[in-house]
Amino acid sequence: MFSGEPARWMWEGFLTTMQISTISLACAMILGIIICVMRMTPFKPLQWFSLAFTEFFRNTPLLVQIFFWYNASYFVIPDVINNWLNDLYYWFPGPFTLFGHKFVGEWMLFNVELITGIIALTVYTSAFIAEELRAGIFSIPKNQLEASRAVGLSFLQAYRYVILPQALRIVIPPLISQALNLIKNSSLCMVIGVGEIMYQATQIESYHAIPFEAFSVALGIYLIISLFVSFCITMYNKHFMVQVRY
Amino acid sequence: MHWNIVADNFVYFLWGNTSIDWVFPFIHRPEGFFASIILAFTGILGAFWLGLAAGLMRLSRKWYIKWPAVVYVEMIRGMPLLLLIFWFYYLAPVITGQNLPAFTTTIFCFIIFTGAYVAEIVRAGVNALPRGQMEASRGSGLSHAQAMRFVILPQALRNMIPSFVNQFVSLTKDTSLAAILGVIELTRTGVQVDNRETVASFEIWIAIACLYFLICYVLTSYSRRLEAQLSRYQARDR
Numbered sequence: 001m002f003s004g005e006p007a008r009w010m011w012e013g014f015l016t017t018m019q020i021s022t023i024s025l026a027c028a029m030i031l032g033i034i035i036c037v038m039r040m041t042p043f044k045p046l047q048w049f050s051l052a053f054t055e056f057f058r059n060t061p062l063l064v065q066i067f068f069w070y071n072a073s074y075f076v077i078p079d080v081i082n083n084w085l086n087d088l089y090y091w092f093p094g095p096f097t098l099f100g101h102k103f104v105g106e107w108m109l110f111n112v113e114l115i116t117g118i119i120a121l122t123v124y125t126s127a128f129i130a131e132e133l134r135a136g137i138f139s140i141p142k143n144q145l146e147a148s149r150a151v152g153l154s155f156l157q158a159y160r161y162v163i164l165p166q167a168l169r170i171v172i173p174p175l176i177s178q179a180l181n182l183i184k185n186s187s188l189c190m191v192i193g194v195g196e197i198m199y200q201a202t203q204i205e206s207y208h209a210i211p212f213e214a215f216s217v218a219l220g221i222y223l224i225i226s227l228f229v230s231f232c233i234t235m236y237n238k239h240f241m242v243q244v245r246y
Numbered sequence: 247m248h249w250n251i252v253a254d255n256f257v258y259f260l261w262g263n264t265s266i267d268w269v270f271p272f273i274h275r276p277e278g279f280f281a282s283i284i285l286a287f288t289g290i291l292g293a294f295w296l297g298l299a300a301g302l303m304r305l306s307r308k309w310y311i312k313w314p315a316v317v318y319v320e321m322i323r324g325m326p327l328l329l330l331i332f333w334f335y336y337l338a339p340v341i342t343g344q345n346l347p348a349f350t351t352t353i354f355c356f357i358i359f360t361g362a363y364v365a366e367i368v369r370a371g372v373n374a375l376p377r378g379q380m381e382a383s384r385g386s387g388l389s390h391a392q393a394m395r396f397v398i399l400p401q402a403l404r405n406m407i408p409s410f411v412n413q414f415v416s417l418t419k420d421t422s423l424a425a426i427l428g429v430i431e432l433t434r435t436g437v438q439v440d441n442r443e444t445v446a447s448f449e450i451w452i453a454i455a456c457l458y459f460l461i462c463y464v465l466t467s468y469s470r471r472l473e474a475q476l477s478r479y480q481a482r483d484r
Contacts, residue, residue, distance in 0.1 A: 059415070059462035060455040061422035063433055068455060071440055072447035184326040191426060198328055211336040219325055219333065226324030 001213040006204045010217055013200030020114060020196060021183045024121035028182070031122060032129030039134055050130070057127035062188050066120045070113070070192045085112045117189035125182050132178060136171035137163060169240070173233050180229045184222065197221055248446035252453045255439045259457065262430055279457055281349075281431040285421040289356030290414045296357055297364025302394070304369050315365065322362035327420055331355045335427060352424040360417050367409045371402040405476060411469035415462045422458070432457060 001007065038050040057065070074082060140163050148158040190199035201218040205211040262277020276284050303315035322330070334355050338346040346354075375398060383393035425433035436454040440447050 055463060055466075056455075056459060059419075059466060060458045061419040061433070063422040063425065064436070064451065064455050064458060067433070067436065067440075068451040072451040075448040187326040187328045188423070190328070198326070198332070201329075202332065205336070211332075212340070215329065215333045215336065218329055222326060222329060223321065223324045227320075230320075230324075 001204075001210060001217060006208060006210070006214065009200045009204055010197070010214075010221075013195060013197040013218075014221055016114075016194065017183065017186055017196040020117055020121065020189065020194060021179075021186050024118050024125060024186070025179055025182055027118065027122040028125035028129055031126035032133060035126060035130035036133040036137075039130065040137070054127045054130050057124055058131065062120065062124050062185055063191065065124055066117065066188060066192060069120045069123075070116045073116075085115055113189075113193045116192060117186070117194045121182060121186060121189070124185070125178060128178055128181075129175065132171055132174045133167075136167040136174075139170055140166050172240075173236060176229060176233050176236070180226055183225055183229075187222075247449060248443070249449050251439070251443050251446040252449045255435075255450075256453070258439065259432060259435050259453065262435055275430075276349075277430040278435050279432045281429065282418065282421045282433075283461075285349075285353060285356060285424060285429075285431060286414065286418040288353050289360055289417050289421070290410070292353075292357035293360035293364050293413075293417070294410070296361030298368055300361060300365035301368025301372070304365060305372060319362045319365050322359055323366070327355065327359050327423055328426065330359055331423060331427060334358075348424070348427040348429045352421075352427060352429055356417060356420065359420070360413060363413055363416075364410070367406050367413065368402070371406040371409070372398060374405065375402055404479075407476065408469040408473040411465055411472065415465045415469075418462055418465075419458065 001010075035050050035053055038046045039054075041047065144162055144166070145158055148162040149155070153161065186194075186196055187198040189196060190202065193199070195203075197218050201214040204214040208214075258278060260279045262275075262281065264276050264278065264280055265274045266272060267274070273284075300315045300318055303311050304319065306312050306315075331352060335346075335348070335351050338351060338354075379397055379401070380393055383397040384390070388396065421431060422433040424431050425437065428434070430438075432454060436450055440450050443450070
């Protein structure tokens with residue numbers, strides 16, 4: 001398990017998991033902020049859209065969403081984009097050399113499966129992130145905003161200098177745990193053939209008939225990642241969390 | 247658009263080939279949406295007791311009671327459900343020496359997986375009660391177990407109901423993972439019909455998503471209302 005082909009596959013799976021999670025996390029943060037801002041604008045249709053977006057994507061399973069983006073979106077997306085997505089495979093041909101290792105296969109190829117996985121994870125996570133952000137901002141009492149307006153700050157200044165610094169402090173631990181959830185959820189992308197840890201584990205299981213070892217190593221990798229992340233949360237709480245009383 | 251395909255297969259989405267008769271388990275081969283709901287309900291029922299036990303064990307002061315619960319909760323919370331399902335699917339025959347059907351495997355996995363999250367809910371709920379409750383009940387002569395049973399848990403469990411409902415919602419979403427092992431529940435019926443018809447993917451997946459959304463959204467809004475109602479009666483520190 002720790003040498004030769006299985007080890008190489010597992011390492012590629014780990015890299016793919018990291019790749020898909022980091023890209024999705026970055027996109028989901030951006031999309032989540034946009035959705036959250038839309039929820040707070042005074043323009044009603046934007047609010048409704050944002051509400052519908054968060055409620056719909058939080059209340060349907062990720063697996064169904066992945067199947068939707070992979071199987072069904074083809075029928076509604078314009079042909080230009082479909083062709084572009086299918087041609088992506090030829091834009092980044094292998095092999096790659098990275099970390100002193102030669103990647104012959106799937107890694108770093110932005111094929112349509114990876115893109116689909118990224119889209120599904122991004123949309124799913126951004127709904128959760130938007131809710132976390134909104135909860136964080138709403139947990140700041142309203143009189144903070146009123147007071148800062150009364151002192152003479154403009155609306156944006158009040159948000160920039162008074163509300164957001166406090167809200168971010170509350171929001172960051174749940175955001176970190178959302179990132180952890182994202183890494184765990186990325187294992188679902190195996191159903192459409194993204195070569196991440198779980199996919200590689202099942203692959204090793206069927207090629208070498210060592211299910212126990214393969215899944216143990218996958219478990220170990222996930223546990224290390226999650227322990228590292230919860231260690232980060234603990235450290236954050238210890239050093240930066242300031243107890244505020246209203 | 248091919249909405250008629252969805253309409254034709256809608257009964258299959260809901261029931262699959264479930265057969266019901268008067269022989270013991272009464273429901274044989276539950277499939278479709280019905281199977282999803284059965285998985286979710288059995289899962290949450292088992293997970294409640296497992297989680298209650300693990301959460302209370304984690305609150306214990308004795309290390310040999312506390313540490314198994316800590317290891318269990320942290321390990322399960324650190325791994326994806328998919329990994330647990332595969333793990334269990336391959337490991338269970340080695341342990342028990344006989345094949346475990348996919349349906350049973352997934353039920354066990356949902357119980358084990360959700361149990362860890364319920365344990366955290368229980369721990370948080372008990373910790374959220376003011377210390378005075380425990381001190382007062384110990385002071386009035388109850389033992390620790392009695393105080394837990396008659397004073398702390400009734401209050402804590404009532405405050406936990408919204409979180410339980412949320413956990414049930416996320417379990418309902420997670421039951422879709424059983425499709426990967428080949429359990430014919432809602433997602434699997436969607437895959438089957440999609441593969442058979444090939445032209446109606448969009449309509450089929452929208453329909454499946456709406457079915458999940460229906461049950462999850464109703465429960466989520468119910469838990470929100472419940473939370474608002476229950477927070478009025480909660481014992482607080484002064």
